[in-house]
Amino acid sequence: MNKTTPALALAALLSLAPHAFAQGMDHGKTGSGHGGMMATQNLPPAEAEVRRIDKDSGKITLRHGAIKNMDMxxxxxxxxxxxxxxxxxxxxxxxxxxxxxxxxxxMVVESIKPLKP
Incomplete structure (x- = not known):
């Protein structure tokens, strides 16, 4: 049976820690993460009124309520x-x-849909 020294075992464990830590982080709230993609299914929706749309530049002006995931x-x-x-x-x-x-x-809109009148 091969005996592993405590120092070697600790070094092996610590080499895995950054990856395990990154896997457990909630990237949806900060906008960070792999490739900049967000977990939209976990985001709380906010309501707004559309004030202006610029389709050419991909911009929308919204008069919005509180955006909870950004404390806005x-x-x-x-x-x-x-x-x-x-x-x-x-x-x-x-x-x-x-x-x-x-x-x-x-500030990026991840999903948007009209509300029924």
Whole structure:
């Protein structure tokens, strides 16, 4: 039977720690993570009114309620959208439900859908 010294066992365990720690982190709240992709299913939705849409640049201005995952109070601000196609079917004045994250210094809409009147 091979006897492993405590120091060698500790070194092996510590070499695995960064990977195990990274796997357990909640990347959806901060916008960090593998490839910048977010776990949208875990994001709490917020409600907003669409104030302006710029499809060419992939931007939308929303007058939104609190965004809980970012500890953001209600305000009006411009967001980028993850995909310009998300803006299809959305019009100025629409009430919407959306999720957003901060990703690489920008506020990004991860999902958006019109609310039924």
């Amino acid at each position: 109070p209600p305000m009006t601000m411009v967001f980028s959208v993850r995909d310009k196609a998300m803006l299809d079917g959305i019009a100025v004045g629409d009430k919407v439900e959306f999720t957003a994250v901060q990703d690489k210094g920008q």
